[in-house]
Amino acid sequence: MKTIENLHKTLIQRKRPEDVAQIILEVLEYNLSSNEKDILKKASKGSLKNTFFEYTSMMQEFATAIGAEKQIKKTIEIFKLSNKDSVDYYNVDDIKKFIEEVSPLINKVVGANNFLSDRLNKEQRKEKGLNLSKRSYNKKWRLLKRLENKLLKYKREIKKIEFQKIGKHGLAHTIKFQEFQKDLNSACFIAYYNSRCNLRSVFTNTRQERAFDEISQMLLNRCKGISTNTVLGILKTKNKLKQTNKTNWWAISHIYTSQEVLGNLSDKHKGELLGKWTGILQEIADLLAEIWLKSDIDRQTMVVKRGNDSTTWNNTAGAWNKARDNWMNIIYALGMDYILDEICFGKVLRLMAADVVAWHHSTGGKLDPNTDIWNKIPLPWEVFQGKENCNKELVVKYCNQAGVNPEKSGWIAPRVHGVAEFKPTPELVHGVTVSNPYLATVLKKHKYFSGKNVKPLFPERN
Known part of the structure; x- marks a missing residue:
């Protein structure tokens, strides 16, 4: 059971596929054919458990938002409060409740944060029975204002990290252990595929490695x-085995929504997923609109420039495209693709680093034709907000003009993928492959390949 729990924990982590494969080997130890073991060992032999140093420079966790511990502790100190030790600094509702309980102590209205018009003057403080000097009152007022701002920032950071996770692996991190443990085979697929989805992008002028591999x-x-076995060196597949009823297709659909997987769900479950993904699309659209208005993004080329928050934009764009793919898969599975005749959200392109674009052009590449489509169709959040109209006919028109197959490219239909060959997970420093994990750690520390001012490895020699 402990091993299954460890496998479930990987859903909220960024474990390397090699390390997840090692756990799966332990979970399915007596339930694998010789060929299946050989396939898994392609990855597991590179696990930290099977390496001499048991070390990787790659972070094993997603980023976490910093809670309001500092601000709340300071507020408790300045206001001389007692019985506030139970406040959860990382719980939005707890922080909000704390603000609502403390603000009346100086007659501050929550949300009223204009320094000139929302503070009480001397007469008003006296009228309210506040025996505070101007300096003491202002100090407490500013402290509560900073706490409110911290709550807003914290909520935004939580949302950004949530979207980053969605952009990588869909809803895998939301699968509860009770659901996860229902079927061993389902759990193993979810955990391994999740680790593949979470791989970092590599600095390249070609396509990124596909998540769905042979394992x-x-x-x-x-x-x-379907079980695979090796007989006399020939791989034979027994395709017509009786399928068990134990497979947890509902859990699998939280990370992998192929038509085959969705075909095993009830219409009720499909409808529930459709509702989830539609709601997520709306939330992502709101953040995209906010970032777009605050940034001066070059829509024509989508090449990043100074002042662009490329990390937030790319993570949120990735979340939109992942949510859109799932939404598209589900409406087709429900036979509701006629919706696209009325409303067809477009993809959102990521910002590209100028050096990657230059590298691509130097090798004979051209601007991605999808950029041309992105430039012509209405912005997805404007469609969601009802400000613009975009339907299947319009998208097909611009896909044809750009020489892009609208169905195979995923603009108007579920994307079909192949099966990638497993490749060892590289140690990366800002997308650049470094052969040694210790060297990678040093290069990261000194900001190599980051686009920032590099710290010399041996400053005394300069």
Whole structure:
């Protein structure tokens, strides 16, 4: 059971596929064919457990938002409060409740933060029975204002991190242990595919590595009741085995929404997923609109320039595209693709680093034709807000003009992917592959490949 719990924990982590494969080998130790073991060992042999130093420079966790501990403790100190030790500094509702309980102590209205018009003057303080000097009152008023601002910032950071996770692996991190443990094969597929989805992007002028690899395929085949065995060196697949009823397709659909997976769900579950993803699209659209208005993004080229918050934009754009793909998959699974005749949200392009674009052009590449489509169709959040109209006919028109197949490219239909060959996870420093994890750690510390001023490795020699 402990091993299953460890496997479940990887859903909220960024474990390397090699390390997740090692856990799966332990979980399915007596339930694997010789060929299945060989396939898993392609990855597990590179796990930290099987390496001499057991070390990687890659972070094993997603970023976390910093709570309001500092601000709340200071407020308790300045206001000389007691019985406030139970406040959870990382719980939005607790922080909000704390603000609402403390603000009346100086007759401050929550949300009224204009320094000139929302503070009480001497007469008003006296009228309210506040026996505070101007200096003491202002200090407490400013402190509560900073706490309110911290809450707003904290909520925004939580949302940004949530969208980053969605952009990587859909809703995998929301699967509860009780649901996860229902079927072993399903759990193993979800955990391994999740680790592949969470891989970092590599600095390249070609496509990124596809998440669905040969190990993902083998684990999914087990969920489908297909077992592989090696006989006389020839791989034979037993396709017509009786499928069990234990496969947890509902859990799998939180990370992998192929038509085959969705076909195993009830219409009720499909409808529930559609509602979830539509709501998520709306939340992401709001943040995209906010970032777009605050940034001076070059829509024509989508090349990043000074002042662009490329990290937030790219993470949020990735979340939109992932949510859109899932939304698209579900409406097709429900036979509701006629919706696209009325409303068809476009993709959101990521910002590209200028050096990557230059590298791409130097090798004979051209501007991604999807950029041309992105430039012509209405912005997705404006469509969501009802300010613009965009339907399937319009998208197909601009796809054809750009020489892009609207169906195979995922603009108007679910995208179909192949099966990638497993490749060892590289140690990366800002997307650049470094052979040694210790060297990678040093280079990160000194800001190599970051686009920032590099700290010399040996400053005394300069």
